[in-house]
Amino acid sequence: MNRWILLFFVACFSQTANAVLKIDITEGIEGATPIAIIPFQWNSATRLKDSDISEIVSSDLARSGKFSPVAEKSLLARPQRPEDIHFKTWRVAGVDHLVIGSVQMVANDSFKVEFRLFNVYRGEQVLGYSFNATSATLRTTAHQISDLIFEKLTGLPGAFNSRIAYVTSSGKPVEYRLQVADTDGYNPQTLLTSKEPIMSPVWSPDGSRVAYVSFESGLSAIFIHDIHKGTREKIASFKGINSAPAWSPDGKTMAMTLSKDGNADIYIISLQTRALRRLTSHWSIDTEAAWMPDSNSLVFTSSRSGKPQLYELSLDQGSRPKRLTFEGKYNSNASVSADGKAIAFVHSANNSYKIAVLYTDTRVMQVLTEGPLDESPDFAPNGTMILYASQDKGKAVLAAVSTDGRQKQRLALSDGEVREPSWAAKRK
């Protein structure tokens, strides 16, 4: 069953000093699968700071809400080789799975990382990989290991080895920053700093670019920023608002909100030809488009019924919007899961704004968070979690909730406010 795959990585970014998002799991670990992750053995190499692979994997799996890693100090034994594992001991302790691994320095700044996943009850290895890495890519390797373990044990693709984008603000006068970081908040990089607001960051489907709105010129404009080249392109700077960019899943089209023809309406622009097509034409507010997975229809917010509600609209000529939400008087800012089965959005009741999910087949709505000022929901690429913006003691923080609402976590900056998270479908 051993599958050995060799992977090579290129350092993507230079390391810069930036405030790191700190993650705390705030609610719910019951029902999670117990897994023991033995600290990886470092052969002929000094353990690098912030690159403790077993710790990174443990924390990734714990954050998913689906696993409950055994605390390092509670480990019954620390086997290093498969033949050292005494499965019966782990079985008695109620541990379902066990991971061992090693990091070997093979040359200057060149490491070989190996790991093996065992099913404790069957007493056999179910997964084993080897990677090549440098000190700059060890964390990425750890997230890949988390993804492989997650996928093997849940059947769902992992979403750890990816990036998140978000906007921070701090200081007086306020300085706005557009940042991208690993999904655990590490390695933050600043793409843009501005004295004027930055809004609505969203990843391209391939994870190489971020679209956003910047007010740096004094008026709003939509940009597409290549995170590796560090170059950017202005996509829309029409008279009026240029807002809410949304990449179609096939990467060919971008939906946006413009008011150039008088009032906020949804438009789509071809990223190849730049041809602009107006999709809605209504006196009320139409905005916050989110694509369905087939790239042929959109969910958007409209106040055409008097208050904001979600509607779905096909791109086919002559289609009319179909109302999706009926509970409550404020339902807005949809994020559609990659399989199209669930739509996350902001739902307000009793003057509290909460994250809710609408299941597209049953039309059942479930409220997932407590409020009072939760917003900007964004599905993790595998649909298991929703990242969103929240307030904690008057301060803007990010938070995540598992789609079943059982597990919650908070991602806060020690200094400054953070909002509008977007989770890339993949790392590139």
Added chain:
Amino acid sequence: MKIITMKSSVFALVMALLISGCTTGVQPDSEAGADAGAGAEDGEYETGATVGTIGDGGAFTGSALEGMTISYEKNAINDPGNVLSIKTIYFDYDSSELSDDDAEVVKHHGKYLALNSDASMRLEGHTDERGTREYNIALADRRAQSIKKLLLFQGASSSQITIISYGEEKPAALGHDEDAWKLNRRAELVYE
């Protein structure tokens, strides 16, 4: 049509005051009844929010224009006693309608722009932090648009006015309660 909507909004205010008996300190839930009658779209929501504002004795100032001078001279906009010194217009939650008094103020600004063709105005729309950011960009744009319509009606030229919508991104007051929110639901008329 504009006048009818404004009058009905004032009527709603008065009715709300009568019904609530001018309760001070009691902060009516601005989403009262949101769970009951799911899907219904009526005006209670708006009214509830308005009563809260008045109860707090806040942004809504019934006699703001009394005793103010009216002049459209070149530097009238810098005279603190002139009606043109009122350069911030406040709104109800999720609304872009102006009160009669505010419409009156805006009309004076429109006349000023019409008589001073070299004057230009940056019209900034804002919302409070509640609700979603991009919806708020659209809402704040609507607030600025409703003011621009009145300015144009008085003879101002479209080329004199630049609208920029900031949504909830640039609050005038920090804080996470109605005291801050009522100051943030605004449009600012900035002469350039």
